[in-house]
Amino acid sequence: MTTDLIAFHAQVISDQQVETVNARELHSFLEVGRDYSTWIKNRIKQYKFEECQDFILIHQNGGTNGKGGDRRSVDYFITLDMAKELAMVERNEKGRQARRYFIECERQLKEKLQQEAQPAQPELNLQSPVTNLLDRVRMLLVFEKGNLVHTRAIKEDELLTSTEPKYLAQFVRECMPDYALVKKENVLKAKELLGVLA
Secondary structure, eight states: OOOOOEEEEEEETEEEEEEEEEEHHHHHTTOSOOOHHHHHHHHHHHTOBBBTTEEEEEEEOBBBBBTTOOOEOOOOOEHHHHHHHHHTOOOSSHHHHHHHHHHHHOOOOHHHHHHHSOOOOOOOOSSSSHHHHHHOOOHHHHTTEEEEEEEEEEOOOOSSSSHHHHHHHHHHHHHEEEEEEEEEEGHHHHHHHHHOOO
């Protein structure tokens, strides 16, 4: 993705693997004045975030405090949507920077997933005999009421009409109800019609 401002972590939330952010790292990046534990708990309550939907808790075995008691820390791994919202409500430059970063990362992730989800498009074999033929010849395609009824290759030096449009109109009226002439400069259109010709 882009330059990592805040590391992403793959976690399972609601039976789906999603990208998350450690709220402790976000808190540090945002340079929030309050201590981490108070900040995250208040934000969860204030904005009604839900465990196992917006975040998960991971309990870490911590050391002991100075009085000999057991001290365990809790890491909150939050979804990108929650991270964007928390960044936005801080209303400072770091919050705006983090929010833009998350939006850009999501955009890149969606693009990557869309590319992976799309079946590979069969590439046109540019050396196929049909393609080479279309590059070298002109084709007369005859349509009648929107349906292709006749095709014929036209020699490079063959003329279908004179310079007088009325003669072409007469030829078409007598021989072909509708027509389309595709020159070699119009190869792409011919390739599109190739599905009709096959």
